[in-house]
Structures are given as structure tokens and as C-alpha cells.
Amino acid sequence: MGLQHTAFMEEEVRRGLDPKLARRFLALVWAQRGLVTLSVVLLFLFRLCAVATPYITKLAVDRYMNRPDLPVGDRLSGIQWLAVLTLAVLTVKIFTHYFETVVTQVVGQRIMHDLRLRVFNHLQTLSLSYFSRNPVGRLMTRVTSDIQALNEMFSSGIVALLGDLFMLGGVIAVMFSLDWRLTLATFAIVPLLLGASQVFRTLQRQVHRVSRAKIARLNAYLSENLAGMKIVQLFRREAENRRRFEGYGLDLYRTHMKANLYASVFFPFVDVMRAAGVALVVWYGGGRVVQEHISLGTLIVFISYIDLFFSPLRELAEKYNVLLSAMAAAEKIFGVLDEKAEVLDPERPEPLPDIRGGVEFRSVTFAYEPGLDVLHDISFTVRPGEMIALVGATGSGKTSIINLLCRFWDVRLGQVLVDGTDVRRVTQRDLRRRIAIVLQDVFLFTGTVADNIAMGNREKPRASIEGAARAVHADAFIRALPGAYDAHVSERGSTFSAGQRQLVSFARAMAADPRIIILDEATSNIDTETELLIQDAMRTLLAGRTSIVIAHRLSTIKRADRILVLHHGRLVEQGTHAELLAAKGMYARLHELQFEDEAGARGIVQAGEPSDRA
Template identity: 45%
Template structure:
């Protein structure tokens, strides 16, 4: 199991690097700049060593005295100081240039990843969203993608820089003195051991942190959306306790992370002091023996300091890489999520429908062997209005969802204009079917944007016309900003009836060939319903319409009524025909009739 995890991690990093491939030139440029920076940084200690040996020490190489004119000493020191300052300035501007290049490339990569994640998210079937908390999905699109940003903008190239610096220091130190180098390198195995342990512990913590953040976001999203229920039942304290528990879990993971770093960083510092102590002990002896110069000690001391800087940086960069890996696991899980509703290899393009619909022996279940529809067959002719009635769970709403192909059936066929809906291009299928649901969702923006829904082909005049058609203009025209009135998320500032009227206008603006009304008038008051019914009579004319309604009084004029019972079609006919049969429909109608205070039909 562990081996599989390691293999998966390798594939994970390869996959992350693929996103950087289109910007390879940027990364090559940054690496070239960093190579120059590394050379200059490695040259700086050499300048200091030369200054000490040539101008500040009484002894040159192997203890031989060096006597120079004091003016020459000053000029020499100033010259070396000027060169050192020049390297500092050049390094500053080169660092700025490579940071700019990497930031540009990194932001483009993150933009592309975020677009890919959201695009894939929008193609997933409704069944995926019913089992996935919204807060966790939001975390993947925002927080998790942002966690990758620093990896691309700094880590990838700076890891190479740290490696270049380490290799350069080792080679340069060996070229100065192999024996003294080997003494100071005795700390390297311990550093590698501590870093390996740190990496493994830190990776587990990062995975837990990403998971806890996702869970906390999901909790907040769910309870903010359901805050009205929380307050109605006065369970604020219980919810707060649950939030405290989730928050505590996240804090504990962060504390583990801090604890891990609080051990690793001082350990790294201890190794630095140990290496310096080894240098002073053995290097001092070698200076006294005339084997090396004081300048060499200075060079080694500077290199030892620089040696531990990239190691510390590598640990921090490793931390970022692990955070990015943990985030990318979650992102790729989402990108790899199977799109249950797949486009046909050669989809049929249909700009408009005539409006015939046919179910042929359709079987469907959300869960295996728990059939919601059982061998359902019926036919709707173009322009007909068909109503579906039955008890809750009979399969009425499921039929509407299957026609729009939000789910795929297990057996049978669904045909529109004689073509299997699996063969019709999904975008054509859905844009030609207008759905008006009981629960209306409005997006933040204004009324016009909620009717247009980003479709710029719908003009303002068409929006006004559709609104007047469904009598939505009656209340919109009384608003302060009319069609530019601000809408907050889900349109909570509007009544249920007003939101429904906007939904009707939205559907009509898209000019669908087939209409689906799923309890579309359930939340509308009697006065508003009169206006809606008037509009419906007009928009249903010469347009195939499927209606789901519990109030049977709203469907009496339908061309045909289909009675569903436990996933099967049990009765078909007009209102009067079904009443005459005295079956399920008759019982339902009689029950509703008596609830209104009537004693007979």
C-alpha cells in the first residue's frame, strides 16, 4: 500500500509539471538567471578570502609574510569592496527579473488549472453534486488551486537553485582543501537523516490540514445556508460547539506542523554550529601548521553558512511542495471524476425540436437494484400538454430529469423527434428544453443578468418582452432600479412568487421548444397564480409541455394526464376519462376536492 502511495506521488508530480510545459521557455530563462546568481553568490566568499589574505592578514599562503604599501592596501580593499557591492546589485536585479518571470508563468498556470477544474465541475452529473458537500468543492476550486501557486512561482526553480548552490559549495570547498572539506562534511549524513524524517512527518500533516480545511469550509457553507433553520430551532449553541470541534481539529494539525518545524529548524542550526566548530578546530590547527591561510578559513566559514541556507530553504520549499501535493491530490480527484453523462462520439446537432417525446420501456434507478422507474412507456406528440400525477416518490420528477439527461437510464430508450437523446448533443438538448422548477435559484447580480444568464444573444428588449408575457413586469417596474435592481445570492430579498416570476421570464427568454413545469406554481399566492395561469396558457400554445403538479385543479385542461404509482404508469387519459375510470386519479382528485370543503364532485 505504501509503495503504491509513493508511485502515485511520482505520477502526481509529473502531472503537475505537465501544466508547466507550455511555459518551459519562461522556466529555462529563470534557471539561466539563477545559474548566474549562484555563480555570483559563490564568488562573494572568494572575494572576502582574497581580501583577508592579501590585505588584512600578516601571513599569506603557508605563513609567508606579505608586505605591501598602505596606500596599495586601501586601494585593493576598496577595489574588492566595489566588486563585492557590484555583485550584490547584480544579484538584486537578477532576483527581481527571475521572480517577475516566474510570477507571470505561475499565474498563467494557476489560471489554466482553475479554469480546467471549474469547467470539469460544470460537466459532472447531478448525482455527483448530491453526494458532494458544496463547501469542499469550493475549497478545491479556490484554496487548493491557490496552494499550487507558490510551487510554480518560486519552488520549482528555487529547488534547482538550492541544489546548484549546494553542489557549487561542495566543489569549491574541495578545490580549496579536500581534507578540511571532509571534516566539515561529516554533518551531512545527519542533515539528510533529519530532512528525510521531517519530509515524511510533514507530508502526513499537510494532507490532514488540507482535509480539515475542506471539512471546515463545508461545515460553514452548509450552516450559513441553513442558518434560518438553526435559528428557528434555537440550536445556535449546539452548532457553535460543533464548529468549535471542527476548528479545534484544524488548529491541532497546524500546531503539529509548527511543532515539527520547531524541531527541524533548531536541529538545522545545531548542525551549522557543529560544522563551524569543526572548521575552527581543524582549520585553526591547519593555519598554525601553515597548511592553509586565514583567508581559506574565512571562505570556508562563509560557505558553511551558505551551505545551510539552501538546506533550510529546501526544507521550506519541501513544505510548500508537500502542501501543493496534498492540494493537487484533491484537485486531480475532482478532474478524474468520471463524467457519467458522456457526449456521443458523433452527436446529432439540433437547433430546434418539433417536440415529440417518447419513452420506450425505460428502467431507471439512482442506486443499483432500487428501481425508481419500471418499464415506463408513453408518447407525447408535438404541441401536446402532458401532466404527471401521483404520490411522492412515484417517479414524476425523475421523468423530467431524464428527458434533460441529467441522469442516464439503465434500460430502454428516450426519444425526442425520433432520435435517442444519448445521440443528441447535450448542449442542444438542454437549451431547447425550458425547465421551471418549484425551488428557484437566483444568482447575485441584477434582474436582467438573472434572466439572461450570461447569454449575450438575449437582448434587453427580449428580456422586457418575456417579463411582460409572464406578468413579472408588474412588480419589476415598481422596483427602484427596475431591471437593474440588485439581486443578492438566491434572491432572498424577493418573495417566493417574485422569484418564480423571474424564473418564468428566464425560461421564456431562452425560447425553448419543450417546456417542463415541475410544481412551478406551488409557491405562488392565489392572486399571482391567476397571472401565471394566464401566461402559461399563452406560452404552452403550440409548444410541447410536461407538467408535474400535486394540485390537480391546475392540470385539468391538459391534453393527457399520466398517473404514476411506484415507478409505473398506471393510468393515462384526459381529466374526464380518468375520473370516469374511478381509479387512482379519481381517488386523488376526490381527496383534494374534499380537503377544500366540498362533499361531492
């Protein structure tokens, strides 16, 4: 199951350790420079204690243990003094390590919090076209595991890397000061280790790139399946989806196993090199001790320093993996932050005062993808307070007209005007606070019923919320809930019936008190009593407001002041129900084919269900 054969796979990451990305990450670290400085100072103290401890052992051996010429009392006194010094150094080492770890984690968590908030806020500003191109699971990966990877780069990578480099420098300096010949002999195996490290890094680089992409693919597929679980179970897709998920999981498993294979070869090789270094020091250094060129304490401290020397080298390879993973994550995260909204507010927006609700489409042509127009030279006017119905088959352009009016997308040619003002000359927030949409697929957020009606507007009085619910007949069922308006709403309102969700959406629109109402009027799978409530709620909601209805019901179409008939993105007819029937055009054919039979049963008009890009 190759990377290139799935819609869930991300673009390939082509960078390794990118200086530009590193600088952008360091800019985030700089914001916490006070704590970072403290963390580095504590880390240096910790590493200094680690380097000092073996040297104290050397002093104990050379000055007291291996000095039979000194009085026993003096030797014991000296050893006791050095033991106390060792204990003091170890105490400082423990405390500096503890506080350095705490401070580093605090800084890492702060960076994660700030970056996660920054990414989330930026996602809120992006146009809907961006979300149509990127699966939810992929974006979830950006905000969660990718940011966690950057935290690991800071807490286990950059700061620890500085500490390792400091300790390497300290160990090398002390070793050269003690005996440069023995030091060079110890370093004889370093070229082999550096060569192996280079091979390991090269092999690991591509594995980490692919691994991050496959994790995002797995998350995207999982997110889609959880969101569509009802359809999955309805069409008995459990086995097939399990097979595909297992395939994606096995693909990721193989990638991780490849990384583990490289690590399982490299790290034992480092251990072998370390053992070879110890053997070399014992052989060459032991000879120099016998020849009395160096002291026994010097040989002992060299053996201890070999561990201190090879441990950072081993960890540097591991930290390189962390850095690779973090660079792959950083490229994705900063890629999101660099994404520009396609629908932008003007630099000098015009004020949009209380509008009357007039809407005009003036020679509008629009395409979601370049060269594939879905609306062609659309022109119509909606007078304030007028109700128009949009009728047409699937893909005729009904939803596209709604998207342009709300400015989720911008027109390619022409203008969309509200009360004579081009919607591109006002802020999106100013425009949308005067428009309310009631969709067929109602989305309720986790929280309370009152929160969903107020849509997060904490300043909206409870009386206004309850009044809106009463006006659309939602009050009765809400008060029957445990907690009434404070009743908990689960994700997407899954514990509510379709009719209840629809009534809450009407109350949400009523509470917003808009001048323009956009309504997807479908009420399928709703019992008769709830349907009657919704129809009455619709009349209440639309009264005195400009309304554009994607019409499915004969009763709604007849009630509309005008009907706009769309076909393949063109406005082919407009007029009243009677006028269009008399014209015997497209609308008359749709009425004959779809409306009359359904009107006899339930009065439902099915002129084609709107799609997200209809």
C-alpha cells in the same frame, strides 16, 4: 471526531511525491517554458552572486589585509577595488533576485489562472451525478486553495529547489577546491542532519495528507451551512452548528499543531547542527591556520559557506513540506480533471431540427445507484402541444422522468425520444436549447435581472427580454426596481420575494422560446395577487407548447390533457381527470385524501412534493 465519521470528509490521499503527478504538473509548467527559463537563469545568477561574495572577502583578507609585506598604498588600493567588486556583485544579486521573484510570480499566477479555468470548464461538463456525490465546499477547495498550493510548489518549491541545489553544488565545489580536509571535517555532521531530515519528512507526510482533507471537510460544512442559513436560524440550530464547526476546526487545529511540533523540533536541530559545524571549522580550521596549512581567508570563507550550506538544507526540508502539500492538492485537482462525464454526447450526433415537441418514454427503467431502480418499465407518449400532469407521492419518480427527458442522466433500459429521435443520439446542448424548466426552487444568479432572463445569452435583444417579461406579467415589478432590467440581483435572488423569483423564471423560460416546457407548479407561500399573476403567466407560457407539469394544484390537473399517476416508480394510471376519478383507482384515492379539502380553500393540489431524486 475521526475522519471516517463524517459525510464531509474526503477520500484519503495515499500518495507522497508521485512521479506521474509531478510530470502532469511539469506539463503545465512547460507551457510557460520561456518565462520559466528566464526565471531559472536569473535564479542561477542570484545564487552565483551569493556564492561569490564570501570568496571576495577571502581575497581581500589573504591578498591585502593579511599581507604586511605589501606597501600600505597597494593594500588600500586592492581593498578598495575588491570593495567596488563586492558592491557590484551585491547590486547584481539584488536586481536578479527582484526580477527572478517577479518572473516566478508571473509564471505561477499564469499557471494558476490556466489550471483554475481548466478545472472550472471541466466541472461544467460533468454530469449531475458527480455533483450529487461531491459537496460544493469540496469542489470550491479544488478550485481555490488546492490550486494555490500548486502555485506555492512552483514559486516556492520547484524553482527555488533548483536554486538551492545549484548553490549547494557551488558551495561544495569551492570548499573542496580550497581545502578538501577541512571540507570533509565540515561534512562530518551531515549524516546526522540527513537522518533527522528523513524522520521529519516521514512524520510530516501523513500530517499534510490529513490536513488537506480536513480543510476540504471544513469548507464543505461551512458552504452547506451558509447555503442553508435560513433553515439554520428557523430551527435554532446555531448553537449545534457552532459546536460541530468548532469540532471540525479543533480537529484541523490539532493536525496543524502536530505539524508545528515536528517543525519546532527539526528546525532548531538544524540550527544546532549549523552551530556545531561552525565550531568544528573554527577548531579544526583554526589549527590548520596556526600550522599555516591554510590561510586566514580560507577559514573565514569556510565559516561563511557553512551558513550558505546549511540554509539550503534547512529550506529543502521546508520545501519538502510544500511539495507534499502540493502533491496532495495535485492528486485532488487531477482527480477532478480525470473525472469522466457519465452522460456523453455521441461521436456522430444527429441534427435536431426545429421540433414539434413530441415526447415518448419507451419501456424506460432507470436507477441512480446500481441495483436500486427508481423507474420500472415506464412507457407513455406526449403529443406535440399536449399538456400532461405528473401526479404521485414523494419518491414516485416524477423528477426522475424530468431528469431523463433533459438527459441529466441516461436510462438503464429503454429509450427516451423527442419527435421520434433518441435523446442519446443528439448533443445535450442541442436537446436542452429546445427545453425550458421552471422549478419550484427558483435559482437566480448574481448579475442583473436582464442577465437572469437571457441566461447569459449576450445576443438576445433587450426587446426580446422585455417582451418575455411582459408576457408573463413580470415587467411591472421589474420596472419598479432601482435600475429596472439592469437592477442588481444578489446571490440566489435573496432580495426578491418567492413570487418575484417565480415570475423571473417564467420570463426566462418564455425568452428561451422552447418547444417543451417542464414546470414544477408549486406556488406555496405566495400572496393571492401574485398567485393570480403566476397562474395567468403559466397559461401564457404553456400555450401552444408541449408541457409536462409536476402538478400540485387541482386547477392545473383539471386543465391537463392527460394525467400520469406514478407509484413507486411505476406508471399505474393515465387519463383525464374525469376518467381517473371514474376508474376509482390510485388517482381517485389521492384526490379523496388530498385534493378535495385543499380545493375548497385555495385550489391547491398537494400530491407530494418532488425531491431531487423523486
